[in-house]
Amino acid sequence: MHSLVSMRVFCLVAELKSFATAAQRLRISPAMASKHVMQLEKRLGTRLLNRTSRRVSLSESGVLYFEQARQMLDSLDEVEAAVSNATVVPHGTLRLTAPVWMANAMFAGVLANYQARYPDVRLDVDLGGRMVNLVEEGFDLALRATGAPDEALIARPITKVAFHMVGAPAYLDRAGRPTKPADLAGRSLLHYALYPGESFSFAGEHGTETVKLNPVLRSGNETLLHMAALEGMGLAFLPKWLVAEDIAAGRLEHVMPGQVLFEGKLFAVYPSRKYLSAKVRTFIDFVAADRRMR
Incomplete structure (x- = not known):
């Protein structure tokens, strides 16, 4: 059983919180989806998913593996697209953190328009108001109003605030x-x-x-x-x-x-890595181009 395929199956099950829904999207049986995840758990020697009759959730090890695997798969898609000159359709869950004050009608409109253009992207937005560690907590992107972005991260200016x-x-x-x-x-x-x-x-x-x-x-x-x-x-x-x-x-x-x-300036901040996933790249471009953000 191919480990990369098993990794993709696991990530989709983790995002959708359902073997049946993930299997339907991948056009395989739920039993085969479960087999892929069990094979992955056996190879890693740890449980990645907690399963009950009603829900599926990530274990502590599963959280760590999911975030690293998802970033790796996104980067792999980008590399393959670059080599084949193909266009990667943004997909998956975009985990975003932003200031509390961005809970307003204008930004909600920006999110709605982005999701309408890229329906395969699910938005998971944290407006808790705390300074999160993007890498350790598995966030793809942060919008931060600051005069001095973290030098360890990539920061693209979006607009003045x-x-x-x-x-x-x-x-x-x-x-x-x-x-x-x-x-x-x-x-x-x-x-x-x-x-x-x-x-x-x-x-x-x-x-x-x-x-x-x-x-x-x-x-x-x-x-x-x-x-x-x-x-x-x-x-x-x-x-x-x-x-x-x-x-x-x-x-x-x-x-x-x-x-x-x-x-100050509003920056799009993301971890410093060579290949930027399509969902992150398109979201940054979309927000930067929206006139309401001016």
């Missing part, structure tokens, strides 16, 4: 609308936990001005800060994509719109 200062009309009616940096001193701040301090520097009439705000809420979750801003709890610095609709609808106001405190 501006963070605007916003506040609800109710809060601004109560506290006043700042027109210059000095007006911000002591204002209620919805503080993003990854920003190290409570003082912020702005370009004022007489050069750089630094003011200290009053953090009334601190969180590393931009969604919570967004909701608190809508409730009139204070001022927040949030990505334009997250607040654009609220500003247009009047639920939030752009405070001192001439001031952009943060303007």
Whole structure:
């Protein structure tokens, strides 16, 4: 029994969590699919899949083997396509991690359009807000807003991301609308936990001005800060994509719109390896070309 074929069968069973569905897609019997996986487990000397009458799941060893095998098969497909001048159709599961604030209608539209163009790709998106280890945790790709991407990874710039200062009309009616940096001193701040301090520097009439705000809420979750801003709890610095609709609808106001405190870049970040799978390459190209990301 060919080990490479068995590896492909195992990976598809792991992705679909079903021997029957994987067998149907591969046009083999479920018994043959099971035989391939058992042969692989016998050769490796470890159980890769936990099987019950209702579900199939990866064992601890299976998680490690699946991620390495999937990357190897993707790279092999790319090499064979390059040699034969054939076009590889993107397929499989694309595991993506991105910032919490990308849980918005615009990015959902980008995902929907990508999946419509490449229906054989299943999207597994993590918006947990933590800095994941792409290799160890088996992610294909990360979208990260940063000024200094990890040098151990490949990073392709996608677009600029501006963070605007916003506040609800109710809060601004109560506290006043700042027109210059000095007006911000002591204002209620919805503080993003990854920003190290409570003082912020702005370009004022007489050069750089630094003011200290009053953090009334601190969180590393931009969604919570967004909701608190809508409730009139204070001022927040949030990505334009997250607040654009609220500003247009009047639920939030752009405070001192001439001031952009943060303007970083959104990068597509992926492990440094020679052959990039079709699903990763097409996703990066698709996102970079989408006008909504500008």
